[in-house]
Amino acid sequence: xxxxxxxxxxxxxxxxxxxxxxxxxxxxxxxxxxxxxxxxxxxxxxxxxxxxxxxxxxxxxxxxxxxxxxxxxxxxxxxxxxxxxxxxxxxxxxxxxxxxxxxxxxxxxxxxxxxxxxxxxxxxxxxxxxxxxxxxxxxxxxxxxxxxxxxxxxxxxxxxxxxxxxxxxxxxxxxxxxxxxxxxxxxxxxxxxxxxxxxxxxxxxxxxxxxxxxxx
Ligand code: HEC
Ligand code: HEC
Ligand code: HEC
Ligand code: HEC
Numbered sequence: 118x119x120x121x122x123x124x125x126x127x128x129x130x131x132x133x134x135x136x137x138x139x140x141x142x143x144x145x146x147x148x149x150x151x152x153x154x155x156x157x158x159x160x161x162x163x164x165x166x167x168x169x170x171x172x173x174x175x176x177x178x179x180x181x182x183x184x185x186x187x188x189x190x191x192x193x194x195x196x197x198x199x200x201x202x203x204x205x206x207x208x209x210x211x212x213x214x215x216x217x218x219x220x221x222x223x224x225x226x227x228x229x230x231x232x233x234x235x236x237x238x239x240x241x242x243x244x245x246x247x248x249x250x251x252x253x254x255x256x257x258x259x260x261x262x263x264x265x266x267x268x269x270x271x272x273x274x275x276x277x278x279x280x281x282x283x284x285x286x287x288x289x290x291x292x293x294x295x296x297x298x299x300x301x302x303x304x305x306x307x308x309x310x311x312x313x314x315x316x317x318x319x320x321x322x323x324x325x326x327x328x329x330x331x332x333x
Contacts, residue, residue, distance in 0.1 A: 186262045214246035218240050232312055234312045265303060286302055287301075
């Protein structure tokens with residue numbers, strides 16, 4: 118009696134759930150097939166059935182230069198007589214990071230003469246204390262120096278947006294990427310990340326900006 122009841126309850130629950138499951142699965146499959154059947158015709162009218170859709174050839178946007186990880190040059194020469202360069206991690210992987218350092222003039226043991234005038238940013242708000250051969254974003258993501266633009270973009274949204282729209286940062290090549298490639302500059306081509314402000318442009322000599330004389 119009790120067993121019978123449990124069985125009835127079980128099947129009255131399981132059967133609708135199974136039915137719903139089958140319905141969802143078949144609907145998803147049907148929709149997937151339906152969508153796929155439209156891909157080749159996307160964005161075209163009925164004539165597309167005659168002329169197959171060939172996407173416009175799109176050229177690439179190159180970032181110039183593809184910045185490399187900086188290194189520190191030394192006076193030493195290797196056995197081939199080439200100058201020896203030390204990677205940042207060379208010294209820093211064994212050195213305790215100094216998170217407080219903001220001002221380059223506080224550097225007494227190394228990197229003397231480095232001027233940092235960039236808000237109140239500590240060195241390690243940009244340099245990755247886990248790996249000095251990298252930079253890092255605010256959320257801790259480590260990024261290579263070749264990705265510096267992402268670092269700048271997270272604090273300078275408006276300029277980065279203007280850059281993406283082409284009104285900041287300059288470019289050479291083709292605006293119309295179907296005609297040819299385009300070359301963009303990285304932010305650090307023009308801005309020193311340690312002192313990024315542009316030097317004040319000398320004002321034009323007095324008179325040059327005067328409006329043209331009005332006719333009476
Ligand atoms: C020859 C060893 C050496 C090399 C190579 C070196 N550093 Fe340093 N770095 C130091 C020393 C020593 C200090 C501390 C100087 C002080 O506080 O007076 C320092 C300080 C710093 C600081 C300040 C924060 C901290 O942890 O002290 C940063 C940022 C930094 N270095 C970045 C770099 C980067 C980027 C490179 C690669 C381009 C590099 N360093 C290469 C020795 C080195
Ligand atoms: C706003 C981000 C930012 C801050 C803050 C910053 N750096 Fe850098 N640093 C960079 C970037 C980006 C580069 C790579 C420069 C390039 O591509 O030419 C760099 C390069 C370096 C280098 C190697 C090249 C060079 O200029 O000698 C050293 C050393 C260095 N930083 C040390 C420091 C120290 C020390 C501080 C703090 C006193 C500091 N940085 C603060 C972003 C920053
Ligand atoms: C963590 C945030 C942060 C990052 C990362 C950062 N900046 Fe800045 N930047 C600032 C702040 C804050 C100021 C304002 C400094 C001031 O008013 O003195 C500033 C100032 C500037 C200025 C000068 C604006 C002016 O008119 O004085 C330029 C240019 C600039 N940053 C470019 C860059 C570039 C290029 C990078 C990437 C290498 C970068 N910034 C990375 C926060 C940041
Ligand atoms: C081709 C050179 C060039 C490149 C590349 C470039 N900038 Fe600039 N940027 C300038 C000049 C020039 C100014 C000064 C504009 C002015 O004074 O009106 C400036 C000004 C700024 C300022 C100060 C605020 C302002 O609008 O005056 C910020 C912040 C800035 N740039 C961020 C960036 C970032 C972020 C990138 C990369 C995405 C970048 N710039 C790439 C040339 C450049």
